[in-house]
Amino acid sequence: MKPITTLCGAAAALPLGNVDTDQIIPARFMSRSRSEGYGEQCFHDLRFDGAGRPHSDFALNALPRPPAVLVAGDNFGCGSSREAAVYALLDYGVQAVVSSSFADIFRSNAGKNGLLTIQLAEAELSRILAALKADPGKDAEVDLPAQTLRIGEMETMTFDIDAGLKHRLLNGLDDLSATLQNEDQIATFEGRYFANAPWVRPDPRS
Amino acid sequence: MQQAPRNTIEKIRDSHRVLNDDGSDLLYVDRHYLHEGSHHAFARMREAGRQLRHPELTFGVADHYAPSSSTRATDVTGTMISRLRRNAADFGIDSFDIGDPRRGIVHVAMPEQGLTLPGMTIVCGDSHTATHGAFGAFAFGIGASEVAHVMATQCLWQKPTPVMRIDVTGQLQQGTTAKDLALAIIGRIGTGGATGHAVEYGGSAITALSMEERMTLCNMTIEMGARSGLVPPDEVTFDWLKGRPLAPSGPAWDSALSHWRTLTPDEGARYDRRFEMQAAEVAPMVTWGTSPEHVAPVNGRVPEDADPDALGYMGLIAGMPVEGLGVDRAFIGSCTNGRLRDLQAAANVLKGRRVAVPLLVSPGSDAVARAAEDSGIADIFRNAGAEWGASGCSLCVGMNGDQVAPGERCASTSNRNFRGRQGPGARTHLMSPEMVAAAAVTGRITDARTLLQEELPA
Numbered sequence: 001m002k003p004i005t006t007l008c009g010a011a012a013a014l015p016l017g018n019v020d021t022d023q024i025i026p027a028r029f030m031s032r033s034r035s036e037g038y039g040e041q042c043f044h045d046l047r048f049d050g051a052g053r054p055h056s057d058f059a060l061n062a063l064p065r066p067p068a069v070l071v072a073g074d075n076f077g078c079g080s081s082r083e084a085a086v087y088a089l090l091d092y093g094v095q096a097v098v099s100s101s102f103a104d105i106f107r108s109n110a111g112k113n114g115l116l117t118i119q120l121a122e123a124e125l126s127r128i129l130a131a132l133k134a135d136p137g138k139d140a141e142v143d144l145p146a147q148t149l150r151i152g153e154m155e156t157m158t159f160d161i162d163a164g165l166k167h168r169l170l171n172g173l174d175d176l177s178a179t180l181q182n183e184d185q186i187a188t189f190e191g192r193y194f195a196n197a198p199w200v201r202p203d204p205r206s
Numbered sequence: 207m208q209q210a211p212r213n214t215i216e217k218i219r220d221s222h223r224v225l226n227d228d229g230s231d232l233l234y235v236d237r238h239y240l241h242e243g244s245h246h247a248f249a250r251m252r253e254a255g256r257q258l259r260h261p262e263l264t265f266g267v268a269d270h271y272a273p274s275s276s277t278r279a280t281d282v283t284g285t286m287i288s289r290l291r292r293n294a295a296d297f298g299i300d301s302f303d304i305g306d307p308r309r310g311i312v313h314v315a316m317p318e319q320g321l322t323l324p325g326m327t328i329v330c331g332d333s334h335t336a337t338h339g340a341f342g343a344f345a346f347g348i349g350a351s352e353v354a355h356v357m358a359t360q361c362l363w364q365k366p367t368p369v370m371r372i373d374v375t376g377q378l379q380q381g382t383t384a385k386d387l388a389l390a391i392i393g394r395i396g397t398g399g400a401t402g403h404a405v406e407y408g409g410s411a412i413t414a415l416s417m418e419e420r421m422t423l424c425n426m427t428i429e430m431g432a433r434s435g436l437v438p439p440d441e442v443t444f445d446w447l448k449g450r451p452l453a454p455s456g457p458a459w460d461s462a463l464s465h466w467r468t469l470t471p472d473e474g475a476r477y478d479r480r481f482e483m484q485a486a487e488v489a490p491m492v493t494w495g496t497s498p499e500h501v502a503p504v505n506g507r508v509p510e511d512a513d514p515d516a517l518g519y520m521g522l523i524a525g526m527p528v529e530g531l532g533v534d535r536a537f538i539g540s541c542t543n544g545r546l547r548d549l550q551a552a553a554n555v556l557k558g559r560r561v562a563v564p565l566l567v568s569p570g571s572d573a574v575a576r577a578a579e580d581s582g583i584a585d586i587f588r589n590a591g592a593e594w595g596a597s598g599c600s601l602c603v604g605m606n607g608d609q610v611a612p613g614e615r616c617a618s619t620s621n622r623n624f625r626g627r628q629g630p631g632a633r634t635h636l637m638s639p640e641m642v643a644a645a646a647v648t649g650r651i652t653d654a655r656t657l658l659q660e661e662l663p664a
C-alpha cells in the first residue's frame with residue numbers, strides 16, 4: 001500500500017444515497033483478478049447503457065476524467081462485503097470518498113487499500129453537494145496529517161479519523177505484518193483456548 | 207471484584223481476545239468459511255508464499271457460481287468453481303464441491319453440518335455471514351484483505367463493536383414470517399439504522415422463532431446496516447445442533463453445552479442502542495424500491511414521498527397500491543429463504559395450483575433438496591409448473607447464469623433489491639416465500655393469506 005499524505009484532484013458529486021456495492025461493481029464482474037483491474041467496471045451499469053454507450057444523465061460521465069474526490073449521499077458502500085468495490089473506485093481514479101455515513105465493511109475494506117473515507121456532518125455534506133452541483137470538477141485537496149478537506153473556494157473542513165488507521169495510511173502499513181509480530185501471543189492464546197474448549201475443533205465422525 | 211453485567215457479544219469478544227492494542231482487539235477466529243469469491247485472498251497468500259494457519263478451522267463451498275441448471279452454466283461459472291477446487295486442494299481445506307452431498311449456500315450448508323456453533327467467532331468474505339448469529343455466534347462478513355489476514359493468522363483486528371438490542375415482543379400473526387419481521391424492522395429503522403453495530407435480538411417473539419426463522423432474521427440484519435445479528439442460544443438452538451455431522455458429540459457435547467448455557471446476556475447488561483417493536487404489528491411486507499428500506503405492507507401503498515430515482519428504475523408511481531402489481535417471474539431460494547421450512551411454506555400456497563409466471567426454485571443446499579424430494583415438496587413445485595433447480599445462490603445475484611431480464615419484475619425471497627442485483631435493469635421485489643408463491647400463482651403481488659384461506663379448486 002502506498003503511503004498517503006495529501007491528495008489533490010477534481011471533486012465531483014454523486015448525489016445518491018445508499019450507493020450499494022452492486023452499483024459500484026456489479027456482481028458479474030467479480031470473477032476478475034486484481035491485476036486485470038476494475039476501473040472500466042466501476043459504476044458500470046450507472047455509467048453505460050445495455051449497448052455500452054455512456055449514459056448522458058450520469059453525473060460523472062460529464063467530467064473530462066474521473067474525480068479524485070467523490071462526494072456521495074449517505075450510507076455509501078452498503079451491501080456486499082466485496083472488496084472489489086474499493087478496487088473499482090481506486091482503479092477508476094477515486095482516492096477519497098466523502099459522505100455523511102459509510103457502510104461498515106466497505107469502510108474497513110477502504111482503509112486496508114488506501115482509499116480514504118471522509119465522514120462529514122449531513123449539513124456540511126449538503127453544502128458540498130450543492131456547490132459541486134453548480135460547478136462540478138472543482139479542485140479539492142485532502143491533507144491527511146492535518147485532517148482537513150478543502151473543496152474549491154469553500155471554507156476548509158476538518159474530519160475525524162481513527163488514530164490507528166491514520167498511522168497505517170500515512171505509513172502505508174498493512175495489518176498483517178503487525179499481527180505476525182504477535183505470533184507468540186497468538187500461540188499462547190491457542191494453547192490455553194483449545195485446552196479449555198477442545199470441542200471448537202470440528203469433530204469428524206462416521 | 208464483581209464483573210459488570212455483559213451482553214452476549216461482549217462475552218464472546220472477551221473469550222476470544224488474544225490481545226488489545228490501542229483500543230483494537232485481536233480476536234481469535236473459530237470458523238472461517240470460503241467460497242469462489244475468496245480467490246483474491248488465495249492469490250495474496252500465494253504471492254506472499256504463506257500457508258493457512260488452521261486449515262482444519264477453515265471450510266469452503268461452491269455456491270455463488272453454482273449453476274441452478276446445467277443449461278445455464280457458463281465459462282465463468284466453470285472457471286470460478288474449479289479455481290476454488292484448486293485453491294482448496296493446494297491449501298489443504300475441506301471444500302464442498304459440486305456433487306458433494308454437503309454442498310449448499312455457505313450460510314445454509316455450514317450450519318447443517320454442525321460447523322456453526324454458539325459462542326463462536328465466525329467470519330466469511332460475505333456480508334450475509336450475519337446469518338450464523340442465529341446460533342448465538344458472533345459472525346460477520348469481511349473483505350478480501352481480512353480473509354487473507356485470517357488465513358495467515360486465524361485472527362482479526364476489531365474495534366469493540368457497539369451493540370444494539372432489538373426486542374420484539376408478542377406473537378407474529380398467522381401468515382407473517384421472520385422475513386416480514388426483518389423487512390418491517392428495516393422499514394422502521396432504515397438501512398442505516400444499525401450502522402456500525404452488532405445487533406442482539408431478544409423478546410418473546412424472537413425466542414418463539416425456529417432456527418430457520420432466526421437465520422432468516424439474522425441474515426437480513428446486514429440490511430439494517432449492522433455487521434452482525436445474534437440471537438442468544440437456547441434449547442431451540444441446542445436441539446437443532448445435536449447430532450449434526452461435525453458438531454461435538456459425547457462428553458465434548460456436554461462440555462460445550464455447559465459453556466453455551468453461559469452465553470445469555472446478564473441481567474442489567476448494557477446496550478449502546480435499543481429498538482423495540484410488537485410482533486403483532488408486522489404484516490406481510492413487500493419492497494417497492496431499490497433498497498430494502500423501500501418497503502410497505504402488502505395492503506399498503508408506495509409512499510407519496512418515495513425516492514423518484516427508485517420509482518423511475520422500478521417503473522412505479524408514488525401512491526400506487528402495492529397489491530395487484532404485475533410480476534414477470536418469481537424466485538424462491540437464497541440464504542435468506544432457501545431452507546426446508548421456507549420451501550414448505552411456499553408449497554402450502556402452491557399445492558393444487560399452477561403458476562401464472564415462471565417460478566424458479568433453488569433449494570438452499572443439496573440436503574434441503576433431498577429432504578424436499580423425500581417429503582414430496584419438490585413434486586408440489588414441479589406439479590405447479592415451477593422449475594426445480596439445483597442448489598446455490600442462483601437468482602439472488604446475477605453471476606451464475608441465472609438472471610432477470612432488463613425491465614422484468616421479479617418477486618423474490620432473496621435479501622437485496624439493489625439495482626441490477628438480479629441482472630442489469632432487473633426489478634426486484636423482496637418478500638416471504640409464501641408471498642412469492644402467491645405472486646407466482648396470480649402473476650400479481652398478492653396477499654398470500656387470501657390464497658391460504660381460499661377453498662382450493664377441486
Ligand code: SF4
Pocket residue numbers: 269270311312313332334540541542598599600602603620621
Ligand atoms: S444467496 Fe445471495 S445473499 Fe446469500 S450468499 Fe448467495 S449471493 Fe449472497
